[in-house]
Amino acid sequence: MKKVFLVMALAVLAVACMRLPQVPTLDEFSLPVAGEKTEWISTxxxxxxxxxxxxxxxxxxxxxxxxxIDAANENFGGQVEIVSAFLDDDPADVAKVVKEHNFKTKALYNASNIAESMEVSGLPHVVVFDKKHNAVKMWEGFSPELGQEIHDYLKKVSK
Incomplete structure (x- = not known):
């Protein structure tokens, strides 16, 4: 009986020590907007x-x-808040790439800490948060199908 109790206690301890995967949430944070003197505030x-x-x-x-991303913003911008969060610290670097690519989606910068807290490990990294600001879908990396996948998913989420 003591062995069974000991095994059960060790199993409970092992589970308690495991790092359970957590669904990222959109916590309160603000980031500066490239080319503007404003902050984007998640709340x-x-x-x-x-x-x-x-x-x-x-x-x-x-x-x-x-x-x-611009196509998603054009199609769903009224129902879903869509932003790009650049890891760059220098707003001039962000402004330059935004201009070169005629990128119209709101560009934030200085997002390294936010990306780290959300365990972003590759770029681009897309996260969709629901109305309660729980992460419901993520894509990491680029694929030619990414645009269609984002469009299809936003069609569901924006209803």
Whole structure:
């Protein structure tokens, strides 16, 4: 009986020590908007789905995804808050790539800490948060199908 109790106690302890995967949430944070003297504040969009694309001005795949993100913003911008969050610290680097690619989606910068807290490990990294600001869908990396996948998913979430 003591052995059974000991095995059960060790099993409970092992489970308690395991790092359970957590669904990222859109916690309260603010980031500066490139080319503006304003801050984007996550809590301003409570009750509204949010799509954040983590990007880098140096990332070729991020640049390739810009037309997809602009198309999503054009089609769903009224129902879903869509922003790009650049890891760059220098707003001039972000402004330059935004201009070069005629990128119209709101570009935030200085997002390294936010990306780290959400365990972003590759770029581009797209996260969709529902109206309660729980992450419901993520894509990491670029694929030619990314634009269609985002469109199809936002069609469901924006209803």
């Amino acid at each position: 301003d969009y409570e009750g509204k789905p949010v799509l954040i694309v983590f990007m880098g001005s140096w990332c070729p795949y991020c640049k390739m995804s810009m037309p997809f």
